[in-house]
Amino acid sequence: MRGALGGPRLLLRRLREVMAEPVNAQARLDRIVIHIAANMVAEVCSVYVARSDGKLELYATEGLNREAVHLTTMTTGEGLVGLIAEKAEPLALADAQAHPAFSYRPETGEEIYQSFLGVPILRGGNMLGVLVVQNRARRTYSEEEVEALQTTAMLLAEMIASGELQSLAQPGQGFTLQKAMALCGAPLCEGVGLGHVVLHEPRIVVKQLVAEDPQAELRRLEQAIQAMREQIDQLIARGDRYGVGEHRDVLETVRMFANDRGWLRRLREALESGLTAEAAVERVQNDARAKLQRQTDPYLRERLHDLDDIANRLLRQLTGQGPAHGGALPPNSILVARNMGPAALLEYDRANLRGLVLEDGGPTSHVAIIARALGLPAIGEAPNITDLVETGDAIIVDGGSGEVHLRPPPDVEAAYGEKARLRARRQEQYHRLRDTPTVTRDGVEISLHMNAGLLIDCEHASEVGAKSIGLFRTELQFMVAPSFPRLSEQYALYRKVIEATEGRPVTFRTLDIGSDKVLPYMAKVEEENPALGWRAIRIGLDRPGLLRMQLRAMLRAGAGREMRIMFPMVATTCEFAQAKALAERELEFLRRHNYILPVSLDLGVMVEVPSLLWQLDEICAAADFLSVGSNDLTQYIFAADRDNKRVSSRFDTLSPPSLRALKAIVDAGDRHGKPVSLCGEMGGKPLEAIALAAIGYRHLSMTPSAIGPVRAAVLAVDVGAARDFLMPMIDRPDDCRSIRQELHAFAERSGVPL
Template sequence: MQDRKDSDSRKLLQRLKEILAAPGGGQDRLDQITHHIADSMGTQVCSIYLFRDPETLELCATEGLRPESVHQTRLRLGEGLVGRVARSGRHVNTADAPSEPGFRFMPETGEEVFPSFLGVPIQRVGERLGVLVVQSRESRQFSEDELYGLEVVAMVLAEMTELGAFQGGQSDSMPQAHRFPLMIRGATAQEGAAEGRVWLHEPRVVVSNPVGDDPDKELVRLHEGVERLRQTVDSMLAANDMTGDGEHAAVLETYRMFAHSRSWLKRMEEDIRLGLSAEAAVEKEQSQARARLEMAADPYLRDRLHDLDDLSNRLLRILTGQGSDTGAEMPQNPILVARNIGPAELLEYGRKLKGVVLEEGSVGSHAAIVARALAIPLVIHAARITSEALNGDPILVDGDQGLVHLRPEETVAVAFRDKIAMQAEAQNRYASLRNLPATGTCGTTIQLYMNAGLMADLPSLEGSGAEGVGLFRTELQFLIRSHVPRRAELAALYRRVMDNAKGRPVMFRTLDIGSDKVLPYMKPQDEPNPAMGWRAIRVGLDKRGVLRMQLQALIRASAGRPLHVMFPFVADIGEYEEAYRVLMQELSREQKLGREMPSDIRVGAMLETPSLAFAPRRFFEMCDFVSIGGNDLKQFFFAADRENERVRRRYDTLNVSFLSLLRQIVQCCEEARVPLSFCGEDAGRPIEALTFAALGIRRLSMRPASIGPVKHLIRRVSIGDLRRVIDEAEAQGLTNLRRPITEWLARQ
């Protein structure tokens, strides 16, 4: 009995394969497919619904419902039983459809005489493509075998959809994929604008043979592929640099668990016996597991989705021979498109890239930090970009607005080029200010420093006109390695940084890890709120070995030159005192070893928590300098996570309450006679930077590209006059100063 069912399933899939290979339009193929499925399953109805847009399903073909409803019946995602299947990624099997929650009666289809309903999703590796439905007059629930068989058919339909089998013009069947313009609204992670061509970081595996001709041969291919995969994973786990209990080892152990899973292999074997090719069987299991894990409430299970995807993609590349290197040549002006990417991989591309677009990512991610260092625009949360884009597609990236225009219309492209030209013209104007001070018309001078974290940043020090490096992020050298850097490596790097600075000061921030910056070889901490957890100086004081090693490398790198050390995320005076004590101990130790000492040493703290603004005066007197870490300080002050798009833009830097906090910090530093700087995204925004200057902050640190615009504005106005505007607005009881400040600037 089972052999007969397997044979029937294979016959149906062979018919679908013949339809795919035969000439004809998309609509003709869809009509043939619904007829064959209904005939094979013995049902009166078979219907295919495909997505017209991300929120709308359209009835594209049917056997048994009224023909005039085709391309007329549409459902919103989640609407009716069909919309429910599409939203959840799970089947609906019922003997009485009208009694099901969410049922929607569509009178134009004539489906009221078919109470039995079985709907399965047509999906491909997390991408929703449509819904396949069968219905019958008799009131019955479809069997497990029938459900399983229909899921196999849906997998083949997903591959046929991906291969463009059902696509035609705008009015024939479905619009052709990868052809029409598309705008995707994401989120800004790095500002800037770029025009170029798509370069996919990991090109999608194309399953061109979803139906297997010989199940026995396909089973052999699957077993050989799985065995190669297991050997690869075992070899990776046995590698010397993957030992220990680090995150890499934990991930690879998960891979090994999946790769040696009998149930995973058994499900793929069953799919092949029903008629799928080996690679189609892998992709079917990947798609269904993805749908299950995406619905899981447990964050640990959702995280395993990435492990499963990686494992399945490895197996697919083994079976198809499609490696990451497909032989395609990188286009001119490449814009990198990826689901996500690590800092080391992004650095390998280097300055060849004009921009980056990610489906995932965050504003504080490693990739965002590297993109800032490379001074290229980065848009994150660009939904479906990896499935919509093809290598070589024209693309516009607007990092200022968080927009991506894929295959843009000419009118959009022309307007975008005008924007880029205006920005380039402005940068040329700013270049003439490079060697001039940022002095307002009132005579007040503001020192402008730049942020850095890579050697690649340092050429910008000369070109931008920065007076030094106000923040050098030392953690990037830890993030891009699979093992802890050696002390000698760090000392050599810090020495080159100082050499390239050519006597300008460099503020080295000690290792700021934790929160969104987890080292590849560091055991991840299961914390409910990592941003407020075990991170930065807290890690340094608990893991003294790493802190001491880094301080030793800094001391050896300075060798007769001034050294500036800054401790991150200090929340209490005791933390600063303890870190300061460790530094003094290392200085004493290095001196006893006969090392050349720094000619001068300045020690400071990053003020990133509101608590430190209320520290006793003794704290400020202990510091040689204080730097306000604006990004973290603002998120803690407003209790608004800067990784959360719903709230991070809700609160304005020019809110009077936040400016009052800054004014209090300025007063504390003035009384202790300690230099104060502001470091963060807001320091590079001209209006905010000018406001900070008016409050009394005399040093600002920002990305190199922002120095020109900020200096340009400072040199055109009186900082003293702006201070009076701020005082008057506050006296009037205003709670936000953006409007009075911008109106005053407009009059200037």
């Protein structure tokens, strides 16, 4: 069937006409296989559809016994059809019955057919079925025929994915795309969200498959490839980022794929089969995705993201569509993305947003911080989630356990509906405790403060009964802004924050950028190890104009109020002294120019660099207060990158080395009469909060949603008993095991809610 190259194009046009006819799903599919058989000069054409139970069911045939339709099934890997489904690769045989995988089905009457050609029906790399043609005579199918059948399979994939054939399925035997699935990721923000999928970067739908002018399509493809290459080169030359999380090494990988000869050759071959440029990109990506999804090598599976990236870039060039942006959402939307930045999340309509699921992004990522600020159930590190969902799919997000349920069956949906109602009742209980003094059973007060980074966060302070804003992350304003915020813009935000807290104190942290917090409008400094590089106070001291502007905005905003400012990433008392001198210089500037000054100014330090553990007496003498950043302190103590999945869970904050360091800090504060708080993720977990209270912490700052559960735990615990239980384990010589299990058992015996 060389059918010249007009064969596939003519077939696709006819199939499009069939798709538009007002007939039922079975009649439409029956007509499709008749047209395919005629065009391919084959005696048989059959369509097998992958069911949710893993079986392949014969849905239509021309040439085999019609009685076998919806009766003949085989499992993935069984027979030639099952082999194609398993490997996601075409199979062409001149003597099918001689193949070891051949499986004889007497009800089909296929024993008289010798030649066999089958191709997978793929969409987004997902296996939807198998399309087969057969001939009585032994013959060798040409590459053009294989290409033609693969092209035709693309149209069938859209038909299956549309749900039109669902009416033909037996109860409980829906298609692969409708299959219920459960995934487990990393919990980012507690809560349960039930709704429907909205893809942050939705799949670009290719509507025109058939090329009217193949040469024109080739020119379009070449122009798009060249434009994409130039765009990537410009991004690398600028040291900038295109989208979120795309650093230079990622861009270099993308550039490598953009120049890969094999990939370009496959694109041109797909064009030669009669496809448009967009359809050719989708065809090639479908094949690559199907193969890579079946790889067990993690490195090869990671290349799937790179290929997706390059294919999406090329499709955007061809269609003129830019990256998706936020905006209005349908009711009960669950946002699903490979990754996204805090600014992108804030662009979405919060009123209809019920949850967030990311392929990447750990608990300490910036988008996770925003999700917690919004009180949005969120999960990160959900494997291949963007490959497995379609917009509109039913989905459940359990931010507490890290579970994601796709297309859940009714019993699972009902169970989670009850869980959501139970959580709502628990939240109501926490709300009733809002104004209850947070005092332990043995009379020790533990002050609970709130972490914030956006103006919207501050509205929650009174709702949850936070004593103050224990940490206001000023860098978030810089990260979501299109350009560097001016003095007036910074002042306006800080003033609004102070006013929104209704008299509660606010502790502002100066700009903590660098490492993974790269401002989109600021040239990225290439460093071998950015987490230990030029960041936070180091940038502020090297660029004093930047730090002085921020300090001036804060001090002006604090006119007539108590003012608290702390400096991040301080490694030596000398650094703190330099930062303090800049603050005093700005205070003097405001005094000279007759600005109203804060009634008091406390300058503190974030203890997150281990070197301060050997300068505790000196830093306590110099600073007005200390605040422990447990996220960074823990990763630096254990030399374990908190965003590295292989090592982030290797060490536990509830282990003697970590607790000894934390106790040394609070003990030093007590010796010098300086307040010490803890504002990392550790303080927002009930079990960890008990441990912190037991070793001497009396001020904990956390996300708004964590205050209720921590308050309930604190009210139920006897700190003296917890201390007596904990200290012997912390002081055990030569024992660095986590004490989590023992402490959990103690809490349960003591009736502490966790």
